[in-house]
Amino acid sequence: MERNIVRYGELRPCKTAFIDAHTPGSDQKENFTIIGGGVSESPDQHVHIADKIGFNIGAAGQPPKCRNSLHSHRTAEVFFVLKGRWRFFWGRWGDAGEVTLEEGDIINIPTGIFRGFENIGTDYGMIMAVLGGDDAGGGVLWAPQVIEDARDHGLVLAETGRLYDTKKGEALPEGVKPMPTLTEAELAAYPEPTTAEVVPNYVARYWDLMALADHQPAKVIGADAILRDRPGFEVEFLTRGSVDGSHTNEAPEVLMPMRGHWRLSWDGGESVLNPGDTCNVPVGLTHSLTPAMSGEASLYRVRRTEDAPGATMPLS
Structure with missing residues (x-):
């Protein structure tokens, strides 16, 4: 049974898990993959239990004022706040709606909208995540400005879903193209729900x-x-x-x-x-x-x- 229990004090973070790992304001966040493959774009991500059980368990740890950039999921993404006070926001530019969650609160974020979150508390915060399916990593899409900002700070996401750090001398392999950004027509299909539409149906x-x-x-x-x-x-x-x-x-x-x-x-x-x-x-x-x-x-x-x-x- 001990191999099936991951202790909080033994969690191993990855600080280079996503495309915004160098972007100011998002460069101090830590990502944890606890059960399943997770959604990390970095080969440095440690997986505690690799079993495929039909959903993934992960976590995000962030100091105050650190945020996770706007992205969308094709699969379910559920968070509950373990430590701290967190603001969740959504929409193409993150201004369509928002909600503040306290410790123990849970949010089931709708698929097909851009979402982000930030620690607005005074201490290091932690949110626990449940992600739908065994291949949760295949369903993440970044808002175009996130990809552009990351490129300005040395990180390029390949069309394969892997990150390359140009500050370390890395480059896309021959024949591999950068991840394309969504077109304006594609972006227009993303809903912009209000706070009143989301909170009653997706927050407990x-x-x-x-x-x-x-x-x-x-x-x-x-x-x-x-x-x-x-x-x-x-x-x-x-x-x-x-x-x-x-x-x-x-x-x-x-x-x-x-x-x-x-x-x-x-x-x-x-x-x-x-x-x-x-x-x-x-x-x-x-x-x-x-x-x-x-x-x-x-x-x-x-x-x-x-x-x-x-x-x-x-x-x-």
Whole structure:
């Protein structure tokens, strides 16, 4: 089981994961690939658990005032705030709408819109991510200005999806072209939803989930959940009053504690999961999950479903 648990204190960051790694304002961010291949464009990215389970788990760590540049996904992208205070914004230029998320809040960002995020807190912040499908890296598109700014600071993204750093003397291989930017016609097809259109349908607040999960796990993302969607996985929120008894999971399942310490027990062993830890529960394992200590306890549980290929429902 230990190979299936990634401890928060053992996470290995990559500081060159994306095209904006040299761009001022985005050059201090850290990317983490915890389960699956992730979305990194750099060969330096460390993958903690390479298992393909139908969705990816990752994280982003950023100091105050650091932002992730505008990009779009063809597959689902879900974040919950583990540490800090974060602003999520979207639109062609990032000014169509925005929302501020506090610790424990979760956002299921619609596919097919440009989005970015920044740490607006006073300390280093961390957001945990769930990405749809096994090939989440194949669905990232950057806003044209991001590609242009990166080129000005020495980073070129190839059409193959790999980054080349001209400051290190790297160059595109012969026969490989730069990643083309989207045309104005293609950009015109991207929606510009307002804050009022996105927040009620794609954001759930931590303290609302705490109240809803008092007696049973709160269904956060899923066909019959608070955020009704079918991205190829479902998300539940557990608290002290909503834990399950011993059960066997028939599909891939990931446990991500938000608050408190959780005791995971199985036939032949047990382990305590802490905030920021990630546990990939093997299919077929009979296990139970209970808070290990008194006080506030909360946890996000992600399970694969078979009802969609991994794309979040776009705005209509």
